[in-house]
Amino acid sequence: MTSQLPPHVQRARRPEHKELRLAAILEAARVLALEKGVRAVTLTDIAALTGINKSAVLRYVETREDIYLRLTAEGWKRWASALREALGPRTDGSPDELAGTLCRTVVDQPLLCDLLAHVALHLERHVSADAVLAYKLAALAALDDMTEAGTRFQPALDASGTRELIGTVSLLAGALWQVSTPPEALARLYADEPRLAHAAVDFLPRLTSSARALAAGLALRTG
Known part of the structure; x- marks a missing residue:
């Protein structure tokens, strides 16, 4: 069955795609923390800047x-x-x-x-x-x-x-x-x-x- 998720939230399946997705998540978190401080950044903020939903972020990181x-x-x-x-x-x-x-x-x-x-x-x-x-x-x-x-x-x-x-x-x-x-x-x-x-x-x-x-x-x- 074909996934109905839009491309930006579909799960990356190849190892190199997973690495790219994780790198994007880390970079978004870095940018946000430098902008407003680590304490103020939420997982929702990181997901929004990365362009994927929060549940998709949690496929690549624990928390x-x-x-x-x-x-x-x-x-x-x-x-x-x-x-x-x-x-x-x-x-x-x-x-x-x-x-x-x-x-x-x-x-x-x-x-x-x-x-x-x-x-x-x-x-x-x-x-x-x-x-x-x-x-x-x-x-x-x-x-x-x-x-x-x-x-x-x-x-x-x-x-x-x-x-x-x-x-x-x-x-x-x-x-x-x-x-x-x-x-x-x-x-x-x-x-x-x-x-x-x-x-x-x-x-x-x-x-x-x-x-x-x-x-x-x-x-x-x-x-």
């Missing part, structure tokens, strides 16, 4: 959270690649330089910064164990890559210290991103009320200051 967990894994890979490129072949760097480069390269990925705060709070809680495992393995592979590159770049921190620095920068990036990019109503409140000026966080300087302090402490501990 909205599954989509964003996949994008977080991609973000970790991009961060690792950007860090390796930024550090280059040098082996005479310092922990302070490493901290600054970590911060610059993660801030260049606003979607990852937004997503990092949502992983443990929401994304991992609304997907299957298999989806969490796939994400964890991808993130750990990126972290291993970054640890190797960061340890080679500077002699003061060993692999353990470098890994701790990277992990902490990722946590801080997620938290500070949420504080530094408030909704429009809160941004107006902070601007209009001098007593709340402390709530307006300048993201990169605050992240870099914290990362450099941690790097200095880790270097003393390692030494």
Whole structure:
């Protein structure tokens, strides 16, 4: 029997068609999150931008959270690649330089910064164990890559210290991103009320200051 579904919602049956459909779903989610923030995007929004109905989207992903967990894994890979490129072949760097480069390269990925705060709070809680495992393995592979590159770049921190620095920068990036990019109503409140000026966080300087302090402490501990 011939399907009565219109072409844009018919199920992709060949593997390459399924990959293209999944890529379109991920790209729609990426665009929407960059436009209005991860928290504000619904599965209905993603389906509408992709051009298929919500039930069709759920043939390719488990949940909205599954989509964003996949994008977080991609973000970790991009961060690792950007860090390796930024550090280059040098082996005479310092922990302070490493901290600054970590911060610059993660801030260049606003979607990852937004997503990092949502992983443990929401994304991992609304997907299957298999989806969490796939994400964890991808993130750990990126972290291993970054640890190797960061340890080679500077002699003061060993692999353990470098890994701790990277992990902490990722946590801080997620938290500070949420504080530094408030909704429009809160941004107006902070601007209009001098007593709340402390709530307006300048993201990169605050992240870099914290990362450099941690790097200095880790270097003393390692030494």
